[in-house]
Amino acid sequence: MVNYMGLVKRYFEEGGNEKEAYLRKQIEDCGPRNKSFLNHGFEYLCFCGIYELKEITDQAVDQYPLWLRQHGVTYEPLLKAYQGSLKKWKQHSQLLDYAELVEELRECKEVNPTLLNKVQYFLVQEKVHHLKEMDYELRERYAEFLSHEINGKVNQSAYLKEFDRIKLHQIREAAYGPFVGKVRLQLEEKKIYLAYHPDYRIAKKLFNVQNKERLVWDFSLSAEKKLKQQTLDVINYALEHTKTLKELDVYICPLKELYLFCVREKIPALDLLELEQKEKFLMQLHVNKKLMVQCRQIPDRVFKVLFLMAPEISWKANVWYLERFSADETRYNPARIVNRISFLEIRQGRNRDIAKEYLKYQLGVSSCSIQNIFQGSYIIKAFLIYLDGKGKYVDALSGTDIDAYFRLLGEEKNKVETFNDKVERIYAFFRFLTARGYYKKIPFYQEYYRKKAIYEHHNRTVPENTVTQILHSLVDCPEDLRLIYLHLWCLGLRINEVCMIRKNGYYTREDTAWLRIYQSKLRMEKVIPIPMVLYKLMMFYIEKKGIEGNQYVFQNKQGGPYSANGYWHQMVDFCNAHQIRCKDHIFQTHDYRHSIATMLYKYGASIQVIRDFLGHKHENMTKQYIDCIQESIDQSSQEYYESKESLAGEWKRRYGASEE
Numbered sequence: 001m002v003n004y005m006g007l008v009k010r011y012f013e014e015g016g017n018e019k020e021a022y023l024r025k026q027i028e029d030c031g032p033r034n035k036s037f038l039n040h041g042f043e044y045l046c047f048c049g050i051y052e053l054k055e056i057t058d059q060a061v062d063q064y065p066l067w068l069r070q071h072g073v074t075y076e077p078l079l080k081a082y083q084g085s086l087k088k089w090k091q092h093s094q095l096l097d098y099a100e101l102v103e104e105l106r107e108c109k110e111v112n113p114t115l116l117n118k119v120q121y122f123l124v125q126e127k128v129h130h131l132k133e134m135d136y137e138l139r140e141r142y143a144e145f146l147s148h149e150i151n152g153k154v155n156q157s158a159y160l161k162e163f164d165r166i167k168l169h170q171i172r173e174a175a176y177g178p179f180v181g182k183v184r185l186q187l188e189e190k191k192i193y194l195a196y197h198p199d200y201r202i203a204k205k206l207f208n209v210q211n212k213e214r215l216v217w218d219f220s221l222s223a224e225k226k227l228k229q230q231t232l233d234v235i236n237y238a239l240e241h242t243k244t245l246k247e248l249d250v251y252i253c254p255l256k257e258l259y260l261f262c263v264r265e266k267i268p269a270l271d272l273l274e275l276e277q278k279e280k281f282l283m284q285l286h287v288n289k290k291l292m293v294q295c296r297q298i299p300d301r302v303f304k305v306l307f308l309m310a311p312e313i314s315w316k317a318n319v320w321y322l323e324r325f326s327a328d329e330t331r332y333n334p335a336r337i338v339n340r341i342s343f344l345e346i347r348q349g350r351n352r353d354i355a356k357e358y359l360k361y362q363l364g365v366s367s368c369s370i371q372n373i374f375q376g377s378y379i380i381k382a383f384l385i386y387l388d389g390k391g392k393y394v395d396a397l398s399g400t401d402i403d404a405y406f407r408l409l410g411e412e413k414n415k416v417e418t419f420n421d422k423v424e425r426i427y428a429f430f431r432f433l434t435a436r437g438y439y440k441k442i443p444f445y446q447e448y449y450r451k452k453a454i455y456e457h458h459n460r461t462v463p464e465n466t467v468t469q470i471l472h473s474l475v476d477c478p479e480d481l482r483l484i485y486l487h488l489w490c491l492g493l494r495i496n497e498v499c500m501i502r503k504n505g506y507y508t509r510e511d512t513a514w515l516r517i518y519q520s521k522l523r524m525e526k527v528i529p530i531p532m533v534l535y536k537l538m539m540f541y542i543e544k545k546g547i548e549g550n551q552y553v554f555q556n557k558q559g560g561p562y563s564a565n566g567y568w569h570q571m572v573d574f575c576n577a578h579q580i581r582c583k584d585h586i587f588q589t590h591d592y593r594h595s596i597a598t599m600l601y602k603y604g605a606s607i608q609v610i611r612d613f614l615g616h617k618h619e620n621m622t623k624q625y626i627d628c629i630q631e632s633i634d635q636s637s638q639e640y641y642e643s644k645e646s647l648a649g650e651w652k653r654r655y656g657a658s659e660e
Contacts, residue, residue: 019051020042020046020051022051023042023045023046023050023051023052023053024038024042026052026053026089026093027041027042027053027089029092030053030088030089030092030093037081037082037085040068040071040073040082041082041085041086041089043071044064044067044068044086045060047067048060052093053089053090053092053093054090054093054094054096054097056086056089056090056093060086061083061086061087061090064082064083064086065079065080065082065083068082091121091124094124095120095124097129098123098124098129100129100130101120101123101124101128101129101130101131102120104130104131104170105119105120105123105131105166107169107173108165108166108169110165110169111162111165111166111169112162115158115159115162116162116166118146118149118159119142119159119162119163119166122142122145126138126141131166131167131169131170132170132174134163134166134167134170134196135190135191135193135196136190136191136192136193136196136216137190137191139160139163139164139193140191142159142160142163143156143160146159146160164195164207165207167196167203168195168200168203168204168207171196171197171198171199171200171203172200172204174198174200175199175200183198183199184198184199184236184240185197185198185232185235185236185239186232187219187225187228187229187232188219189219189220190219190220191216191217191218191219191220192216192217192219192232193212193215193216193217194206194215194216194217194235194239194252195207195209195212195215197239199239202239202240205245206245209245214252214253214256215252217231217232217235217256217259219231219232221263222263223262223263223266224268224269226268226269227259227262227263227267227268227269227270230269230270230271230302230306231255231259231270233305233306233309234251234255234270234301234302234305234306235251235252235255237251237305237309238250238251238252238255238305249294250294250297250301251298251301253291253294254291254294254295254297254298254301255298255302257281257285257291257295257298258270258281258295258298258299258302261281261284265277265280270302270303270306271302271303271306271307271314271317271318272318273299273302273303273318274318274344274347275344275345275347278299278344281295281299282295282296300319303317303318303319303321304319304321304340307319307320307321307324308321308323308324313325315356315360316356318342318343318344318352319340319341319342319343319344320340320341320342320343320359321339321340322338322339322340322341322363322370322374323339325363330520330523331367331368331369331370331523332369332370332371332520333369333370333371333496333500333520333521334499334500334520334552334560334561335495335496335497335499335500335520335561335562335563335564336371336496336563336564336565337563338370338371338374341359341373341374341377343355343356343381345381345385346381346384346385346388347385347388348384348387348388348393350393350394350395351384351387351388351393351394352384354394354395354433354438355377355380355381355384357432357436358380358429358432358433359373359377361432362376369520369521369523371520376425376428379421379422379425379426380425380426380429383405383426383429386405386408394433394438395433395438395439397443398443399443399444402426402443402444403444406423406444406449409422409423416451416452416453417453419451420450420451420453423446423449423450424446424450427442427444427446430442430443430444459594459627460588460590460591460594460627461591461594461595461598461627462582462591462592462594462595463582463583466580466581466582467489467595469578469580470485470575470580471489473574473578473580476574476578477574479541480541480554480562481567481570481571481574483537483538483541483554484498484499484554484562484567485571486534486537487501487534488589488592489592489595490530490531490534491515491528491530491534491596492592492593492594492595492596492597492613492614493517493593494519494521494589494590494593494615495564495567495568495589495590496520496521496564497517497518497519497520497615498554499552499554499561499562499563499564499567500517500518500520500552500561501515501517501552501553501554502550502551502552502553503542503547503548503549503550503551503552503553504516504549504550505517505553506530506535506538506539506542508535512529512532513529513530513531513532513534513535514527514528514529514530515527515528515529515530519615521615522615522617526612526615528613538553541553564589567589568587568589571587571589572586572587574587575587593614593625594625594626594627596613596614597610597614597622597625597626597627598625598626598627598628600613601626601628602628607619607622607623607626610622610625610626
């Protein structure tokens with residue numbers, strides 16, 4: 001047996017009086033306690049050479065019952081009580097160094113006190129001095145701690161939820177601090193838990209998410225920093241621009257799959273994802289059909305967010321989103337929005353870079369309309385994709401290479417006008433390449449390949465019975481679709497023009513109603529007379545909808561112009577539902593321009609008047625819209641021959657006798 005009294009005597013000789021007095025004071029400061037608890041604990045600590053309560057080790061706590069047994073305490077419940085008191089002294093002393101943490105926890109009134117104490121004990125053990133230090137990795141360690149301390153997953157889950165509630169409290173309190181600007185997640189090389197977002201509104205929205213795992217993002221994985229930063233940028237965008245958890249899921253779950261795919265495939269950045277990699281990404285998800293459907297659109301969503309949110313336009317991006325460009329509004333057709341131009345289909349990097357140069361020139365320098373540039377990009381891309389397949393570079397072609405491509409185009413079943421348009425656009429592309437120094441001169445003559453177009457008139461006037469069926473059925477159509485149709489039928493406007501009509505475009509002068517519209521195709525305004533009954537219908541509609549100033553009359557959900565394509569699809573569905581057809585198709589908005597032109601011509605309007613009404617540049621175009629011109633010519637010829645002799649008969653009558 002250890003000579004306890006001898007040890008105590010030695011401690012006194014070494015200044016133990018002072019140490020013991022300090023130790024006893026520390027124990028007494030821990031609060032009222034049974035005297036035997038105090039004395040036994042005091043003696044044991046002196047025996048161990050511990051004079052600071054904060055120096056009590058777990059080993060010392062574990063061996064305390066053994067020491068008590070040696071000193072006559074054998075009752076098991078009492079042994080546990082003694083051991084518990086030693087633990088509390090240790091905790092109390094530790095809390096003296098964690099006064100600020102204790103104070104912060106005391107402010108968490110919404111947390112169950114019993115559960116709060118468990119968190120407090122754990123945080124002290126982890127040497128956490130402030131609640132702001134709580135992060136996901138600490139949460140993981142707390143879950144591990146609970147697995148040893150608490151029985152049952154349900155109970156552990158309750159303790160873990162209170163841990164999250166404490167963190168949410170801290171985020172709320174921090175929200176009233178001196179934050180400047182928007183609070184966003186910052187990239188750190190560790191796991192990030194979205195429910196611990198520094199923006200309290202976001203953290204609160206995510207607090208009750210059942211599947212916590214989808215909110216965990218591991219940025220400690222071995223991957224390029226740019227990939228991680230771009231992923232976090234998209235996460236921040238999604239958190240800031242979605243209102244519901246359902247909307248957030250459109251980004252979060254698929255984005256995590258894409259991020260992990262890029263990590264595995266060692267892809268350095270999200271915006272460098274190639275077409276083959278997109279396809280591989282989706283193929284790896286084919287086992288989970290639901291997840292595959294969710295992930296189908298995420299690459300495009302990511303491309304768009306990164307392109308639109310970048311500090312400067314990323315001309316190197318493989319997909320350009322045109323809403324980022326500040327082109328003159330007269331170059332846009334709001335009713336037929338061009339959303340993006342993709343270069344992903346061009347696999348060869350050199351050809352792709354040159355295509356980007358050309359499109360950058362067209363968007364930034366030329367005055368071409370965005371719609372025209374977009375349509376031309378398809379022709380240039382098709383040409384470059386062909387070169388990819390042949391292993392050739394667009395800046396190193398011979399006349400023979402180009403001739404082979406045009407011959408291939410000639411074999412396709414295209415209209416002459418379509419073929420000539422492709423030749424002209426490729427020629428313009430080579431003019432650009434020559435100007436940039438890729439060629440000394442253009443390696444082909446477009447005149448050699450252009451085909452002679454033989455005009456063939458197609459009768460596209462809408463039959464009267466079709467119009468009658470539609471007018472009788474319009475009562476079943478929504479009001480905005482009805483009124484758009486009346487503009488097509490009465491005025492022969494382009495569907496784009498109808499969708500872009502603004503409130504102040506309607507006006508009256510001298511008992512005549514007028515409509516001022518913008519022609520995006522010609523990039524100029526025109527003014528035409530309209531029926532007074534249509535004007536009154538529109539005034540009633542505008543007042544009912546509360547449309548003001550320069551707002552669009554027919555609006556989409558965002559207040560922009562109604563979609564021309566959307567209108568066409570709805571009218572096709574409408575005609576199908578009512579079994580209405582127009583010749584060999586169901587419904588075409590452009591056919592009503594032919595109907596108006598033909599009707600005006602039949603009632604005596606000149607070609608020039610019809611040209612101005614339709615908004616054409618040239619009369620030859622107007623003639624193509626009048627479906628009765630050839631009929632009028634044939635009728636005039638018939639009338640002439642009925643009233644006159646044939647040329648041969650008249651010649652014989654006049655000159656025949658003298659010839660004989």
